[in-house]
Amino acid sequence: MTGFLQRLGATTLGVTERIGRAHLFLLHVLAGFPGLLPRFGLVMKQIYASGVLSLLIIAVSGLFVGMVLALQGYNTLVDFGATESLGVVVSLSLVRELGPVVAALLFAGRAGSALTAEIGLMKATEQLSAMEMMAVNPLHRVVAPRLLGGIIAMPLLAAIFSAVGILGGHFVAVGLLGVDEGAFWSQMQAKVDLYEDIANGVIKSMVFGLVVTWIAVFEGYDAVPTSEGVSRATTRTVVHASLAVLGLDFVLTALMFGDE
């Protein structure tokens, strides 16, 4: 029994300590953001690495998710004779919810794991140490551009996810199920609100971009500098980032849409 309590205490302390360290780490990295302005090329490179290279998986997933949404929505709406609202159903689901969330989950798997592995290996091969000895702070030179790149790339990816998803939904609804094209678009236009829906979706995905990339770079920076340590850190990134996205999504949704 005491053994169990001891282990519980040790684990709690360990976790608390790590969370504290992650926050200090974030503060140090954020302090490097102003220095990135004159050398925005560093950030562009990271937007390319984590954003552009994730485009394919984001677009393909978006397409299928949109098509499935249209099929499912049609089956429900057809009983009420409300199939013209299909455009609204598809676009609201995507813009408010599935775009930010699914894109963030894919981003964690595709770009987050790559970031952790890259930084972890840089640590294991003493590249970060070498930078410190060259009087270059790796938190500013290596980590900060990656974090900012993630925060910028994530909303763009989520927007692309939603846009492609709506096209997929349109293809199924209008092309396959015979929903009226004019109704599909005009209802969407009338019901989707720029601030209420789109802006909130963008805020969500910026938060997800920050959290996923933060977890990814912290796990890499904090990894045990061996092959095994890096591989464990990579797994942790995907698991923790996915859980964080889903948990935060509930909190954000409650805050944004809870009082309707």
Add this chain to the structure above:
Amino acid sequence: MRIRGLRYARGEQVIFDGIDMDIPRGRLTAIMGPSGTGKTTLLRLIGGQLRPDAGSVEVAGQNVARLRSKALYRLRQRMGMLFQNGALLTDLSVFENVAFPLREHTRLPERMIRDLVLMKLHAVGLRGARDLMPAQLSGGMARRVALARAIALDPEMVLFDEPFTGQDPISLGVLVSLLRRLTDALGLTSVLVSHDVQESLSIADYVYVISEGQVVERGTPASLRQSTSPWVQQFLQGQSDGPVPFHYPAPDYRADLLAEGS
């Protein structure tokens, strides 16, 4: 550089137990010792990446462990370090690796950076390898690129961690004389960590031999060769038999082999 009463332990393992050293300006000081005695650790203590448990490391009159990070970074700009395995940045080419400190710390025009980088690469014989990526280099070549990078900013002090490892006889000869020439021509304060006895003795002005947390011998290369300490003689001549154990501390060999596997 001045080291006084330095003590450093990793967990239970005491790596330094009260070391005093003076590393004079503009000279080449060699630190020798068996592998695993903490030579790399010593360089990290000098560079401020590790903090001593007791005692002090002073570089250019400043206590490294006491410096705040701004001041420490300023000090490091005056210091070059060659890592044991090179530690090149793997996503940059050889050229960009050597240019890295120049781009980070100076606002030199591109033309000038190019000239400086090519000069440093030429000095280590790798001007033609400028477009290769670090993964395409052998261990010895990577170490030479790292050397070029360590001197890119024309530092006042350079710490060399085993630069001779993995070099063929020709590059070895060139490197040995390069270290000497750099020290003399630029007035560099060089710290050379190595266990290549003959090479180190041939160029060093002063030598420290460390083992088991202590400085066991110090002096000019000539006085070291004359040393009567059996320890030093064994180390210099590379005999396996003598006061220096070849084995990492371990239980009795026979008992170990006969012990039941657990």
